[in-house]
Amino acid sequence: MSEIKLVFTGSLGAGKTTAISTISEIPVINTDVATTDKAAQRKEMTTVALDYGELSLDETQKLKLYGTPGQERFEYMWPILIKGALGLIILVDHASADPLSDLALFVRYFKPYIEETATVIGVTRTDLGVEHNMQAYHDYLQKQDLQLPVFTIDARNREHVIIMIQALTAMVEFA
Amino acid sequence: MLAKLIQPKVTPLLERLLRDCDDIHAALVVTVDGNMCAMQQKKNYTLERLASMGSSLMSLGDTITAELKMGACNNIISENEQGIIAFMHINDKLVLISITTHKNALGMLLSHSRICAQNMAQEVGDL
Numbered sequence: 585m586s587e588i589k590l591v592f593t594g595s596l597g598a599g600k601t602t603a604i605s606t607i608s609e610i611p612v613i614n615t616d617v618a619t620t621d622k623a624a625q626r627k628e629m630t631t632v633a634l635d636y637g638e639l640s641l642d643e644t645q646k647l648k649l650y651g652t653p654g655q656e657r658f659e660y661m662w663p664i665l666i667k668g669a670l671g672l673i674i675l676v677d678h679a680s681a682d683p684l685s686d687l688a689l690f691v692r693y694f695k696p697y698i699e700e701t702a703t704v705i706g707v708t709r710t711d712l713g714v715e716h717n718m719q720a721y722h723d724y725l726q727k728q729d730l731q732l733p734v735f736t737i738d739a740r741n742r743e744h745v746i747i748m749i750q751a752l753t754a755m756v757e758f759a
Numbered sequence: 760m761l762a763k764l765i766q767p768k769v770t771p772l773l774e775r776l777l778r779d780c781d782d783i784h785a786a787l788v789v790t791v792d793g794n795m796c797a798m799q800q801k802k803n804y805t806l807e808r809l810a811s812m813g814s815s816l817m818s819l820g821d822t823i824t825a826e827l828k829m830g831a832c833n834n835i836i837s838e839n840e841q842g843i844i845a846f847m848h849i850n851d852k853l854v855l856i857s858i859t860t861h862k863n864a865l866g867m868l869l870s871h872s873r874i875c876a877q878n879m880a881q882e883v884g885d886l
Contacts, residue, residue, distance in 0.1 A: 615818035617814065618852060620792050621760045621792065621794055632791070632793055633822075634819075658793065660808070660811075660812065
C-alpha cells in the first residue's frame with residue numbers, strides 16, 4: 585500500500601484539528617491543551633505539537649494526515665511536520681479579523697514547499713455572516729505568482745473536506 | 760492571562776530551587792499552551808522559545824503515555840551530550856522545566872524539581 589503524507593496548516597481556529605477529525609478513519613492523535621491566554625476568547629483548546637489521522641483512499645493508497653499548531657510561537661513544529669509531505673492544505677478562518685494576513689503568514693513561511701508541493705487553500709467559517717469575497721484570496725495569490733485552488737469548506741462536513749483532499753491528491757498524482 | 764497571575768507565586772520557589780540545588784542551572788515555569796510564566800538561571804541561556812517547545816514536548820509525552828495506557832506522564836527527560844533537561848507537570852495547566860549542565864546530576868535534578876513542582880502546585884492552588 586502506498587502512503588501519501590498530507591499536512592494541514594493555518595491560523596488558530598481555522599479548523600485543522602476538526603478537518604482531520606472529520607475524515608480520519610482512526611481515532612485522531614492530538615496534542616490539544618487548555619488555552620490560557622487571550623486566545624481563550626476564541627478557543628478553549630489549542631494544538632501545541634501536532635494532530636495525526638489516517639484515511640484510506642482505496643485498497644492501494646492511504647493518506648497520513650498531519651496537522652500543525654496554528655499559533656506562530658509553535659513555528660518550530662512547521663518544518664518538522666512538512667518534511668516528506670506530498671501535499672499541503674492551508675486553512676484560513678474567513679471570520680478572523682484579517683484572514684488575508686493569516687493566509688499571507690502561511691504562504692510566506694511555506695513558499696519553498698508550495699513551489700515544490702501540491703497545495704490547496706481551504707477557506708472556513710464562511711457561514712458566520714461575514715461577506716463572502718473569495719476573489720480577495722485569488723487576487724492575493726495572483727500577486728504572489730501562485731495559482732492554487734481555493735475551496736470554501738465547512739471543516740465539520742466530511743464531503744467538503746474529502747472534495748478538497750481529492751483535488752489535492754489528484755494534483756499530487758499529476759505533479 | 761494565567762501566566763501573569765502565576766508569575767509572582769512561582770518566582771520565589773524557582774529562586775529557592777536554584778539556591779538549594781547547585782546542579783540546577785536554569786528553571787522555568789510555562790503554561791501547557793506555551794506561555795512563559797517565570798524563569799531563573801545561573802547561566803545566560805535564551806529560554807523564551809523553550810516555553811512553547813516545552814509545552815509541545817509535555818503534550819506529546821501525555822499523548823504517548825495515554826496511547827500506552829500508562830496513567831499520567833510524570834516526567835520527560837532529555838539526556839544530552841552537555842547536560843540534562845527535565846520536563847514535569849506542576850498541575851494540568853503548568854509545566855516545570857529544569858536544566859543542568861552536569862551529565863551525572865539526573866537524580867538531584869529530578870528530586871529537587873519534583874519537590875519544587877509539588878510546592879508550586881500547593882502555592883498556585885486552583886488558579
